[in-house]
Amino acid sequence: xxxxxxxxxxxxxxxxNNVSLVLNWNTxxxxxxxxxxxxxxxxxEVTLPEEYS
Amino acid sequence: xxxxxxxxxxxxxxxLSVLGFLSFLGxxxxxxxxxxxxxxxxxxxxxxxxxYGAGHDxxxxxxxxxxxxxxxxxxxxxxxASRLAPHAxxxxxxxxxxxxxxxxxxxxxxxxxxxxxxxDLRSVFNWNVKQLFVYVTAEYETDANVLNQVVVWDTIIxxxxxxxxxxxxxxxxxxxxxxxxxRAPCRATVPPTDAADTVTTRF
Numbered sequence: 023x024x025x026x027x028x029x030x031x032x033x034x035x036x037x038x039n040n041v042s043l044v045l046n047w048n049t050x051x052x053x054x055x056x057x058x059x060x061x062x063x064x065x066x067e068v069t070l071p072e073e074y075s
Numbered sequence: 076x077x078x079x080x081x082x083x084x085x086x087x088x089x090x091l092s093v094l095g096f097l098s099f100l101g102x103x104x105x106x107x108x109x110x111x112x113x114x115x116x117x118x119x120x121x122x123x124x125x126x127y128g129a130g131h132d133x134x135x136x137x138x139x140x141x142x143x144x145x146x147x148x149x150x151x152x153x154x155x156a157s158r159l160a161p162h163a164x165x166x167x168x169x170x171x172x173x174x175x176x177x178x179x180x181x182x183x184x185x186x187x188x189x190x191x192x193x194x195d196l197r198s199v200f201n202w203n204v205k206q207l208f209v210y211v212t213a214e215y216e217t218d219a220n221v222l223n224q225v226v227v228w229d230t231i232i233x234x235x236x237x238x239x240x241x242x243x244x245x246x247x248x249x250x251x252x253x254x255x256x257x258r259a260p261c262r263a264t265v266p267p268t269d270a271a272d273t274v275t276t277r278f
Contacts, residue, residue, distance in 0.1 A: 023189070023190055023192070023228070024189055025187065025190060025227035025228050026227065026228045027225070027226055027227055027228070028187075029185065029186040029187075029227050030126070030183065030185040030186075030225075031183055031185070031217065031223070032183055032219070033181075033183055033184070034183065034184055035184060035218070035223065036184035036185070036186050037123060039215050039217070040216075041186075041213050041214070041215040042213070042215065043116055043188075043190070043211060043214075043227075044116075044211065044212050044214060045114050045192070045211050046210055046211070046212060047196065047199070047207050047208060047209040047210070048207065048208040049199060049204055049207060050206045050207065051105070051203045051204055052101065052202075052203050052204070052205045053101045054098075054101065054103075054105070054106075054203060055102065059199070061112070061114040061116070061194075064114040064116055066116045068118050068121070070121065071121065071123050073123075074124050074125050075122050075124060
C-alpha cells in the first residue's frame with residue numbers, strides 16, 4: 023500500500039540517503055499504562071535512488 | 076443508628092474502592108505479558124521526486140513554478156503586470172492560477188513509498204488490551220538532524236481475531252495512480268525532437 027502521509031524532507035536529505043522503515047505500535051490497555059513497542063527486530067533499511075523519477 | 080444515606084454512601088465508596096483495586100490488579104497482572112509478534116515490512120517500490128510546494132498542495136502549485144522557471148520570463152503575466160515589471164519572473168502572476176496564495180518555496184525531496192506490510196500482532200493482545208495503534212516510521216539521518224522520524228502509515232486494530240493485521244499487499248499500480256493524476260503536467264518529459272519551444276520538466 024502507498025504511504026498515507028507524505029515522506030517529505032525539508033531539503034535534499036532523502037536523495038541517495040539510507041532510510042530505515044520501522045513498525046511501531048502503541049498498546050492501549052483497558053486499565054494501566056499506555057505502552058509503546060518497536061519492531062526493532064525487523065527494520066527495513068533501504069537506500070533511496072540518486073536520481074529523481 | 077445508620078441512616079439510609081450513610082449506608083448508601085458506604086456501599087458506593089466501597090464499590091469504588093474495589094473497582095480501583097481491581098484496575099490496579101488488572102494492570103499489574105498483564106505487566107509481565109510477553110509477546111512474540113511477527114513482522115514483515117518491505118518496500119516494494121519507491122519514487123523520489125523534487126517538489127516545490129508544501130507537498131500536499133493543489134494541482135496548480137508545482138506546475139506553476141515549473142512553467143515560471145522554464146518559460147521565458149513574464150510570458151504569461153497580464154499585460155499590465157508585465158508593463159510594470161517586465162523581468163519580474165519571481166512575481167506571482169495575477170491571473171490564470173487558482174492557487175496564488177502559495178508562494179514559491181525552496182525545492183525539497185519527497186518520496187512516495189509502496190509498502191508491503193504483513194504483521195501478526197495477535198500475541199500482543201491479552202485481556203487487558205483494548206486496541207493497538209500501529210504505525211510505520213521512516214527514519215534517516217541528514218546533515219541538519221541526527222534523527223529524522225516521519226510517520227508514513229498508521230492503522231488502529233481493535234480486536235485480536237482480525238489482527239493478522241494490517242493489510243492487503245498493494246499491486247503497485249496504486250502508487251502510480253496516486254502520483255499521476257494531479258501531477259501529470261509536472262512529470263511530463265517532452266521528447267527532444269520538438270523540445271525547443273516547449274516546457275521540459277524533469278523530476
